[in-house]
Amino acid sequence: MTSALMLAIAMVLDAALGEPGWLWSRLRHPAVVMGNAIGWLDRQLNHGPHRRAKGMLVTIVLVLAGWGLGAALAWFGPVVEIVLCAILLAQNSLLAHVRAVAAALRRSLQDGRAAVALIVSRDTSAMSEAQVARSAIESAAENLSDGVIAPALWFLIGGLPGLLIYKAVNTADSMIGYRNDKYREFGWAAARLDDLLNLIPARLTCLLIVILSGQWGQWRVIVTDARRHISPNAGWPEAAMARALDVALAGPRSYDGQVRDLAWVNGDARREIGAPEIFRACTMLWKVWGLALAGLSVWVVLDLVF
Template identity: 50%
Template sequence: MLPPDTLTLLVLALLAEAAVGYPARVYTWIGHPVTWIGAGIALLDRDLNREAWSAPRRRAAGVAALAILLAVTGLAGLAITAVLAPFGLVGLTIAAVLASTLLAQRSLHEHVAAVSAGLRAGGLEGGRAAVSMIVGRNPRTLDEAGVCRAAIESLAENFSDGIVAPAFWIGAGGLTGGLLYKAANTADSMIGHRTPRHEAFGWAAARFDDLVNLPASRLTALLLVAAAAIHRDASAGEAWRAVRRDARHHRSPNAGWPEAAMAGALGLRLAGPRVYGETRVEDRWMGDGSPEASAADIDRALALYRTACGLLLGLAVALAGVAWLIWR
């Protein structure tokens, strides 16, 4: 697919996902592309990750597993694209509906908004219950400000790897590009952990995910800075300052960019020391505002997120228009 087609596909996919998301009834009926990819990763993990093997051998097996996953996913994407190509606009529309399943604008908003609603309706316990659905840290260690920071951090990070990154790769490579990204990202979430089982086997998945998320994390930060310039209760200048100063200090090479931008825009401090399970992680703070976030700050973050999603759509439309002028 040429850029006019991939970028038009992206515009249609963003619009479709924002309008209807991924209906729960469809998920119950056929699952979701991530669950299908996840089943393949689980199979590779079971068959190729042998505890009796040495660490170098398990690392090599992890490289092979990632290569197999990407090859199968890429071939599936190319096959679907080839089948739909002869049908013109109808085929492009079907491909856009399929690509929309790789985006998470609507579901991310719903999950983060549920934390704000949970705090207001059920107090701290309601907020903890809602935030436990979207973060890996131990909710029992979180006070109300911690619950709110966790929700806002999840919003910022998942805006990057759940929306901007798949959008970037759909725009660059069509449905196949989006599927390849989603396969890499799902592999990282399943096996890219520093645990005894996955320290070596998941090394390739973790490093590859860092690489493919790099352009999107920077773009996400820019979108949040631009969105902050539109909102009267946010600061684009502070967002940009936090990104330049703090993003590189995050333990993740990518997550610090959107988190720092969100922190600076809202006048908050995000990240910092956290507890995952029983393990305390001493992360650097992003932003130099107050760590005392509230449900109202979650609402402000969601407003900023909605504007940034609109800017992403506008950018996709503009790039599609330029591509059509150049290639057609």
């Protein structure tokens, strides 16, 4: 069975079943296992001198472990590969979390703040309705790339080893890839490798959104906005999503009580937004998923014919 066919089946399984609560209440999710391992390495090594070298060692260990474990599990056959791929894709869970913010925001601003706090790391206690909506849409766009397109692409390229390497590095980046005193040195290698692994997926996600929203005429300004973003990769899907929805994203935000004056994405568009725009972003997530699956299906058919 080809990687393309296994990925197509896994995408459908993930979209249909998501994260069964009954299963993960009894077993530890692979992402949780990765997180626990990275947390242990952080506690053991992130102190004293040579933190950057120690962080590089951790990153190498994660890559080798992902490759070795992926190769070992792939030996059990395509069923195991499909199931693990479906588990490590995040289309269904991403949509559930983002929709939850929109539903909560419709109830009250306080509920919206509480819901968005579950998916972003910025300060949420004093957010306006528009800030909650922007945060949810930005998270949707970025995680469409990180949680769906990137793992799918790395599975397609490298099979289960490629997928596990990507997920391990991406999990490490989310835990230790911060530019603060504690992680600036120790998380440097993980953050840089994560940037590299997401270079193509982020731009591919941007391209898919542009195709679906018919924003070809805005390509130059989308690229300009993407390059002004604080992240070398997150700005691409966010810039495309902002143009697709005709809303302004990014801009000033607060982390740990400190307001950071970040650049706007599509800054001349509407800034007073709310739950309806979040739901429209969710619709775009499904459209991108559908286009990616359609392209993959064509690939599978061509493989079978030729």
